[in-house]
Amino acid sequence: MPVDAFVGSMVGLAVGDALGFATEFRRRQAILDTFGPDGVTDFVGQLDPRWPARPAIIGRGHPPGTYSDDTQMSIAVAEALLDGPTDDVDTVMRRMARRFVDWSRSGDNDRAPGNACLTGCRNLARGVPWREAGVADSKGCGSAMRVAAIGLVCWRDRSRLLELARASSLPTHRHDAGIEGAAAAALLVALALEKSSPAEMYDAVLAECGPRSADFDRCWRRLPQMLDRAPASVLSEQGLGESWVAEEAVASALYCFWRAPTDFRATVLTAVNTDGDSDSIGCIAGSISGAYNGVAAIPEHWRQNVENSSLLHRLGERLHAAAVG
């Protein structure tokens, strides 16, 4: 398995997240009114003068190319996997819990983190075991957006991939659709490494995750009828939903990839010019397309100028070494 697919997935998720960080919490029509009929086509800063004045500046008003909590938590998951052996789930999860708490306390945690993620980290910090720390009824997409590294490291061992991805949801999200969203997102990355077609990916994920969550199953069964419809209608309340919840975010990311499997740029731009949770759709779609197409398929300007580009490249290389070693 070539290293550039691993690097492509880690850099790709950060690029998709960084593109969407500027458009999260904005309506698609407002994005198009500001940037033209194609919407956002490049990194845009929180303080870009083209945005209409608004109160909801996130954090310090981050510059173009800054990624959000999605990538920060994806890095935490990757580091936890790389901190030691990955054969024992409880050991990996204890390391991951420490990484999550460190992230939650970091000064860089100012990028619109999700409530369940913060609640889970507070519970972990006061000693609640990782299996019980998550919000019981939360299926927000916070645990689906961060699992690409699990798909990369475990791509050859499907049962370990699923066990670890499901476990990785529990510190923050314990609803069955949140857990299955994490399993699905990791599985899609592994299937992308293997060059599975989007239709094969869809069938595999629905067969694996559908029986374990009624919400997940209901959402995913609507995806095939969406494939001929335009993104404006699919990635909205009238289609798959606004992706604040896990099953919608992962289904939306697969839809974006399905429309243009060999075109990284098209996939992530479809993902981020949306009404809802644009950065998380962009993050998940970027992780899939980056794994499928390799890092060279990511426009050079994006892969070089995304925040912490060299760290992300190095993480991809280290995950590759861990996966093949």
Ligand SMILES: [Mg+2]
């Ligand atoms: Mg985010």
